[in-house]
Amino acid sequence: MNLPRLFHLQRDTDITGISGTGTVAHGVQWPDGTVTIRWTGDRPSTVHWASIDDALCVHGHGGHTRIIWADGQPEQAVPSIAVLLDLVNSLRDPEPCRLDHDGDCQEHYWFEPGTCPHARAAELFPAEPE
Numbered sequence: 001m002n003l004p005r006l007f008h009l010q011r012d013t014d015i016t017g018i019s020g021t022g023t024v025a026h027g028v029q030w031p032d033g034t035v036t037i038r039w040t041g042d043r044p045s046t047v048h049w050a051s052i053d054d055a056l057c058v059h060g061h062g063g064h065t066r067i068i069w070a071d072g073q074p075e076q077a078v079p080s081i082a083v084l085l086d087l088v089n090s091l092r093d094p095e096p097c098r099l100d101h102d103g104d105c106q107e108h109y110w111f112e113p114g115t116c117p118h119a120r121a122a123e124l125f126p127a128e129p130e
């Protein structure tokens with residue numbers, strides 16, 4: 001995420017009887033993940049939040065307010081641990097590391113400090129991938 005991203009808050013049911021329904025606020029998600037929301041209505045106000053989750057926690061009214069991104073892109077779903085583990089297992093090289101005298105892995109061209117990621121990935125799985 002490098003550019004500010006525009007959205008509006010769409011309220012389908014006004015459980016407070018104050019804010020009304022329809023577009024109740026416009027907002028910007030900044031590149032650092034913080035969010036600014038400008039409420040519409042007779043007494044507009046502007047609120048800043050640390051994250052979109054914080055904003056929806058307070059203003060979501062139990063799912064009655066939805067975030068609609070102006071670019072039409074849905075919020076990217078966070079993959080499950082199982083999906084990530086399967087991906088790691090698919091990407092890792094079953095060949096064992098070959099460490100040189102500096103402790104670098106010549107097999108996987110790992111010359112950074114710390115253990116080669118293929119060795120770290122192997123520790124996550126008891127059996128070699130097929």
Ligand SMILES: [Zn+2]
Pocket residue numbers: 096097098105106107108109110116117118119
């Ligand atoms: Zn290695």
